[in-house]
Amino acid sequence: MSAQADDGHCPAYGERLRLDELLEIAQVHENPERALFFGAHQACEIWFAVVLRHLETARRDLTEGRGAEACAHLDRLPRIMEAVAQHFDALHALTPEEFDVVRATLGTSSGFQSVQFREIEFLCGARDRRMLNIAGLTDRDRARLLARLDEPSLDDAFAAYRDRAGEDVKRVQDAMVAFDAAMRSSRGRHAALAQALLGGVAGTAGSSGAAYLWRSMERTLFPQLTQGVHSDDC
Numbered sequence: 334m335s336a337q338a339d340d341g342h343c344p345a346y347g348e349r350l351r352l353d354e355l356l357e358i359a360q361v362h363e364n365p366e367r368a369l370f371f372g373a374h375q376a377c378e379i380w381f382a383v384v385l386r387h388l389e390t391a392r393r394d395l396t397e398g399r400g401a402e403a404c405a406h407l408d409r410l411p412r413i414m415e416a417v418a419q420h421f422d423a424l425h426a427l428t429p430e431e432f433d434v435v436r437a438t439l440g441t442s443s444g445f446q447s448v449q450f451r452e453i454e455f456l457c458g459a460r461d462r463r464m465l466n467i468a469g470l471t472d473r474d475r476a477r478l479l480a481r482l483d484e485p486s487l488d489d490a491f492a493a494y495r496d497r498a499g500e501d502v503k504r505v506q507d508a509m510v511a512f513d514a515a516m517r518s519s520r521g522r523h524a525a526l527a528q529a530l531l532g533g534v535a536g537t538a539g540s541s542g543a544a545y546l547w548r549s550m551e552r553t554l555f556p557q558l559t560q561g562v563h564s565d566d567c
């Protein structure tokens with residue numbers, strides 16, 4: 334049962350999670366409304382990092398012909414996206430008036446500039462190059478996105494795997510479709526949140542706000558895959 338390191342020191346919970354450092358930099362020290370707003374965003378960014386690690390691993394598994402292993406990683410993603418969506422739901426606890434006070438301090442900053450979110454899209458295969466020109470991205474953000482464009486997408490990796498008649502093709506396809514659906518559902522919960530808090534007002538990044546987010550539900554993460562799967566949906 335002992336998890337002691339060789340030097341006999343067993344890091345306690347807070348130490349293992351580096352909670353002192355994490356909570357020092359987390360934006361949860363201001364008033365309760367700002368703590369809720371920024372805490373939810375930072376929590377989502379941690380989840381986005383977790384999603385990226387799963388997608389990278391699944392892509393490597395597919396490239397190396399391991400469909401079942403890829404599924405094991407992809408199958409976790411709908412639940413993770415549900416956790417992200419629950420952060421959107423939690424923000425309904427803010428009234429439009431409380432949100433307005435927070436919003437007045439945001440300037441043009443917006444989740445629209447989330448580089449990890451764009452990395453998820455680019456890594457999957459949804460590669461809208463206009464996203465490279467989003468105002469507010471740093472040179473480092475842009476370099477990360479350009480690097481993603483140089484890599485094969487998960488969509489590409491799946492197409493190659495399917496063409497090699499890999500085993501588990503159907504299972505992998507179902508897992509990718511389930512992740513795409515979970516992303517779409519979280520986009521819907523995000524749109525409903527923006528609708529409730531912003532009404533018809535534009536977003537801080539200058540988009541049409543809730544209308545932009547509702548429209549984003551039409552997007553797919555996997556253009557090649559869904560062409561085959563949903564060809565009769567349009």
Ligand code: HEM
Nearest residue numbers: 373374377443444445447450527536537538539540542549
């Ligand atoms: C009060 C809560 C929120 C409101 C009212 C809101 C509103 C919006 C709006 C209107 C946009 C469109 C771009 C713009 O013009 O700004 C947007 C984009 C975005 N937001 Fe939020 N948001 C909220 C919470 C969150 C949270 C907690 C996250 C988690 C990181 C997040 C992540 C994103 C992302 C990734 C985009 C880009 C979506 C895309 O381009 O498909 N948002 N948000």
